[in-house]
Amino acid sequence: MSIVSLRQISKSFSHATVLNKIDLDLTKGAFTAILGSSGSGKTTLLRLIAGLEKPDTGTIHINGRLVSNENRILVPPAQRETGFIFQDLALWPHLTVYENIALGLRIKTDRQEADIAAAIGKMLEFFGIAEHQHKYPGQLSGGQQQLVAIARSLVLEPKLLLMDEPLANLDVKLKAKIRRQIKNLTRQFSVSIIYVTHDHHEAFNLADEIVVIDSGSVIERGTPEDIKNSQNTFVREFIEV
Numbered sequence: 454m455s456i457v458s459l460r461q462i463s464k465s466f467s468h469a470t471v472l473n474k475i476d477l478d479l480t481k482g483a484f485t486a487i488l489g490s491s492g493s494g495k496t497t498l499l500r501l502i503a504g505l506e507k508p509d510t511g512t513i514h515i516n517g518r519l520v521s522n523e524n525r526i527l528v529p530p531a532q533r534e535t536g537f538i539f540q541d542l543a544l545w546p547h548l549t550v551y552e553n554i555a556l557g558l559r560i561k562t563d564r565q566e567a568d569i570a571a572a573i574g575k576m577l578e579f580f581g582i583a584e585h586q587h588k589y590p591g592q593l594s595g596g597q598q599q600l601v602a603i604a605r606s607l608v609l610e611p612k613l614l615l616m617d618e619p620l621a622n623l624d625v626k627l628k629a630k631i632r633r634q635i636k637n638l639t640r641q642f643s644v645s646i647i648y649v650t651h652d653h654h655e656a657f658n659l660a661d662e663i664v665v666i667d668s669g670s671v672i673e674r675g676t677p678e679d680i681k682n683s684q685n686t687f688v689r690e691f692i693e694v
């Protein structure tokens with residue numbers, strides 16, 4: 454079964470078509486990159502999967518469950534077992550790293566404090582941020598904040614994690630470091646990841662599968678090797694830049 458199935462998904466904003474009859478099945482347990490230039494519709498696609506927008510036409514299934522259909526959100530974002538990490542991380546500035554990660558568990562589960570502490574400890578250790586657990590987001594570097602945002606989503610054990618250009622604001626060195634940390638998330642946490650980027654190096658480096666989109670349509674889909682060897686003129690030009 455696919456983690457996400459899109460059928461004939463279209464979306465327009467004020468008569469401009471942003472997504473055009475997208476059909477896509479994304480593999481469960483895979484790290485899938487959505488690759489495309491600015492304005493190609495990547496964020497819109499992610500927002501539809503998250504349930505923050507409704508499609509004009511078509512259906513969206515997550516893990517076999519119908520979550521949206523024509524003009525309707527059937528399952529709201531909080532019930533999609535999906536985490537999202539958008540570019541503005543939206544960490545709570547008045548809560549420590551530990552409390553930021555704990556908040557979702559406290560609100561969404563009735564787990565005991567010891568249990569919560571164990572789950573958070575695992576995240577802090579995995580991402581190498583235990584030493585920062587009592588700091589506030591304002592006392593962290595951009596990269597460390599990024600890791601806290603990812604930890605905060607993962608601790609809720611989502612089936613699907615949506616990431617929208619999460620490394621866009623980081624310098625080259627930090628990008629490389631965090632890439633290494635997120636590359637194996639699908640193996641370590643049995644989560645499926647959809648990762649939006651306009652950077653083909655990032656897609657090649659991280660993804661099991663890549664979906665190239667342009668002007669709201671899927672141009673090609675394949676492994677990084679497939680995309681590197683693509684015969685499609687658009688794809689070849691896009692990855693040459």
Ligand SMILES: Nc1ncnc2c1ncn2[C@@H]1O[C@H](COP(=O)(O)OP(=O)(O)OP(=O)(O)O)[C@@H](O)[C@H]1O
Nearest residue numbers: 466467471489490491492493494495496497498651
């Ligand atoms: N809420 C909205 N209202 C009107 N137009 C919108 C809205 N959201 C997106 N658009 C338009 O849809 C098109 C695709 O936007 P989208 O944000 O999905 O692109 P993107 O691929 O994520 O681009 P980028 O790489 O710059 O983030 C753009 O032309 C954008 O202006």
Ligand SMILES: [Mg+2]
Nearest residue numbers: 495496497617
């Ligand atoms: Mg975007």
